[in-house]
Amino acid sequence: xxxxxxxxxxxxxxxxxxxxxxxxxxxxxxxxxxxxxxxxxxxxxxxxxxxxxxxxxxxxxxxxxxxxxxxxxxxxxxxxxxxxxxxxxxxxxxxxxxxxxxxxxxxxxxxxxxxxxxxxxxxxxxxxxxxxxxxxxxxxxxxxxxxxxxxxxxxxxxxxxxxxxxxxxxxxxxxxxxxxxxxxxxxxxxxxxxxxxxx
Amino acid sequence: xxxxxxxxxxxxxxxxxxxxxxxxxxxxxxxxxxxxxxxxxxxxxxxxxxxxxxxxxxxxxxxxxxxxxxxxxxxxxxxxxxxxxxxxxxxxxxxxxxxxxxxxxxxxxxxxxxxxxxxxxxxxxxxxxxxxxxxxxxxxxxxxxxxxxxxxxxxxxxxxxxxxxxxxxxxxxxxxxxxxxxxxxxxxxxxxxxxxxxx
Numbered sequence: 180x181x182x183x184x185x186x187x188x189x190x191x192x193x194x195x196x197x198x199x200x201x202x203x204x205x206x207x208x209x210x211x212x213x214x215x216x217x218x219x220x221x222x223x224x225x226x227x228x229x230x231x232x233x234x235x236x237x238x239x240x241x242x243x244x245x246x247x248x249x250x251x252x253x254x255x256x257x258x259x260x261x262x263x264x265x266x267x268x269x270x271x272x273x274x275x276x277x278x279x280x281x282x283x284x285x286x287x288x289x290x291x292x293x294x295x296x297x298x299x300x301x302x303x304x305x306x307x308x309x310x311x312x313x314x315x316x317x318x319x320x321x322x323x324x325x326x327x328x329x330x331x332x333x334x335x336x337x338x339x340x341x342x343x344x345x346x347x348x349x350x351x352x353x354x355x356x357x358x359x360x361x362x363x364x365x366x367x368x369x370x371x372x373x374x375x376x377x378x
Numbered sequence: 379x380x381x382x383x384x385x386x387x388x389x390x391x392x393x394x395x396x397x398x399x400x401x402x403x404x405x406x407x408x409x410x411x412x413x414x415x416x417x418x419x420x421x422x423x424x425x426x427x428x429x430x431x432x433x434x435x436x437x438x439x440x441x442x443x444x445x446x447x448x449x450x451x452x453x454x455x456x457x458x459x460x461x462x463x464x465x466x467x468x469x470x471x472x473x474x475x476x477x478x479x480x481x482x483x484x485x486x487x488x489x490x491x492x493x494x495x496x497x498x499x500x501x502x503x504x505x506x507x508x509x510x511x512x513x514x515x516x517x518x519x520x521x522x523x524x525x526x527x528x529x530x531x532x533x534x535x536x537x538x539x540x541x542x543x544x545x546x547x548x549x550x551x552x553x554x555x556x557x558x559x560x561x562x563x564x565x566x567x568x569x570x571x572x573x574x575x576x577x
Contacts, residue, residue, distance in 0.1 A: 181441050183429040187422040195407050196400040207465055208394050209426055210439065217423050223386040225420035227405070228413055230382040240409065242380050266406055 184210070236307070238283040238300055240265050248272075248280060255279045257314040257342075261304065261333065263287050263326065267319065279317070282307065287320060287329040294325075296332065308337065318346040383409070435506065437482040437499055439464050447471075447479060454478045456513040456541075460503065460532065462486050462520065470518065478516070481506065486519060486528040493524075495531065507536065517545040 184206050192202035209217060233239070234246035241247070248254060248268075258279025262268050268281040284299045308316070318333055320326040330346055337344050349367035351360065360368075383405050391401035408416060432438070433445035440446070447453060447467075457478025461467050467480040483498045507515070517532055519525040529545055536543050549567035550559065559567075 181430070181439055181446070183422065183426055183441065184439060187419075187426055190419040190422050194404055196403055197395075201395040203465070203468075204395055205393055206426070207463075209423065210430060212427075214427055217426060220386075220389040221420040221424035223382065223389050224408065224416050224423070227382055227386055227408055227416060228411075231380070231409060240380055240383060242382065247380070264406075266402070 233283075237268075237281045238285065238303070239268050239281055253278075257312055258317070259307070259313055259315075260317040260319040262319045263321065267321075271319065279315075281319075284320075284329070287323070287325040288332055289325045299329075301333070301336070305336075308340070308342070313342045315343040315345060318344065320346070322349065432482075436467075436480045437484065437502070438467050438480055452477075456511055457516070458506070458512055458514075459516040459518040461518045462525065466518065466520075478514075480518075483519075483528070486522070486524040487531055488524045498528075500532070500535070504535075507539070507541070512541045514542040514544060517543065519545070521548065 187206045187209070188199070188202045191197050191205055192199050197205070230242060231240050232242070232244070234241040234249055235244050236249040237246060239246050239248065243250070255278050259282050260268075260271060260277065260279055261282045261284055262271070263284055263286060265283055268283060271277045271281070282300070282304050284301070284304075286294050286299055288294060288296060288299070316333075316337055318330045320330050334344055334346070349364070349371055351357070351364065351368045357365065386405045386408070387398070387401045390396050390404055391398050396404070408419075429441060430439050431441070431443070433440040433448055434443050435448040436445060438445045438447065442449070454477050458481050459467075459470060459476065459478055460481045460483055461470070462483055462485060464482055467482060470476045470480070481499070481503050483500070483503075485493050485498055487493060487495060487498070515532075515536055517529045519529050533543055533545070548563070548570055550556070550563065556564065
């Protein structure tokens with residue numbers, strides 16, 4: 180095939196979620212689109228990194244020194260949710276109910292892969308907790324072994340401070356048949372069952 | 379989410395094969411890549427259309443007035459395979475065994491969708507067949523109702539000329555269990571069975 184198409188297919192198929200076939204389909208689709216559309220796509224790609232920096236407070240992606248959430252006056256500044264990566268904070272934002280701030284750790288502990296505590300933004304979190312009056316620290320981490328380990332590590336580190344340290348509830352996810360639920364989840368849901376009696 | 383990421387996600391999720399979730403994953407992946415990689419991707423997109431033209435002989439994508447295949451001296455110039463779109467010609471090229479030229483129709487007949495014979499490159503094909511000494515015209519079209527109709531239309535148009543008009547064999551595709559094959563395919567394979575006896 181001719182070089183300009185081949186080059187694009189090569190670039191596209193290096194991306195995650197795009198296989199060789201999809202890359203071809205995309206390239207041949209793009210040839211037929213108006214030039215303005217290609218210009219828009221191209222410029223959002225090329226300017227992506229230069230237009231984005233990390234918020235100096237929570238380390239989330241931002242266009243200004245302080246991100247929109249940290250700069251907002253309507254959020255509870257005493258509530259911080261620790262998450263692994265920007266996408267996780269975005270997932271919390273989509274619920275529309277969380278009113279606190281975030282702290283992006285930049286990963287979870289995984290000593291075997293070289294991710295020790297000093298590779299994460301734990302020192303920065305310590306600093307933040309010293310400088311601001313926090314009433315609750317939510318550990319909004321996942322349920323992988325590494326995330327659980329990180330959770331325990333942070334709970335030990337901050338568990339004796341004046342603020343509350345909480346972690347996400349473990350239990351039955353929405354819209355699932357119990358029949359197909361794994362043992363660990365069901366066991367967690369059973370152990371952490373909630374009292375709903377009228378007493 | 380912040381605008382530069384949102385813009386890219388919007389552009390990406392308008393593309394075929396890329397859903398909203400994949401678009402997010404791609405955008406967040408691209409943020410972490412080196413700027414040079416984004417530059418390469420961006421410039422292959424922006425220059426795609428301007429670097430590509432249609433071959434004046436077969437109407438396939440090309441970087442020069444005559445495409446590589448039409449310009450080649452090692453191909454059989456008397457053998458033309460009519461295909462719907464450039465991707466189909468590319469599929470034939472991948473087999474590595476076809477040594478003739480192509481003619482890109484630019485679609486198949488679909489009068490209900492406004493695709494009548496004058497919308498396809500049939501006049502150009504007629505012209506080509508007049509000007510060159512062709513010994514065989516292969517109708518390399520698919521098996522949709524529209525493709526079959528186009529095949530019949532072209533067979534009627536050129537069936538009485540001095541050259542042979544053929545169509546692709548219909549039968550059992552590679553690597554499939556007959557049990558799961560549809561009735562029409564099996565019926566075609568049975569009717570067009572090949573004699574392999576030693577006589």
